[in-house]
Amino acid sequence: MSDEMDKNIERINELARKAKTVGLTDAEIDERNELRKKYIEAFRGNLKVQLDSIKFTDEE
Numbered sequence: 001m002s003d004e005m006d007k008n009i010e011r012i013n014e015l016a017r018k019a020k021t022v023g024l025t026d027a028e029i030d031e032r033n034e035l036r037k038k039y040i041e042a043f044r045g046n047l048k049v050q051l052d053s054i055k056f057t058d059e060e
Contacts, residue, residue: 008035011035012032012039015035
C-alpha cells in the first residue's frame with residue numbers, strides 16, 4: 001500500500017474510535033465519508049487489476 005493510503009486508513013481508524021467515544025462533528029463525518037470513499041475506490045481498483053491478471057487454462 002502507498003504511504004498516502006496508510007495515512008488515510010490511520011485517519012479512518014482515528015475517526016472510528018472518536019465516533020465510538022465522544023462522537024463526530026459534521027466536518028469530521030464528511031471527512032470520514034470522503035476517506036472511506038477513497039479507500040473503497042482504491043480497493044476496487046486493486047481487486048480489478050488482480051482479477052484482470054488471472055489467466056484461465058483448460059486442461060482439455
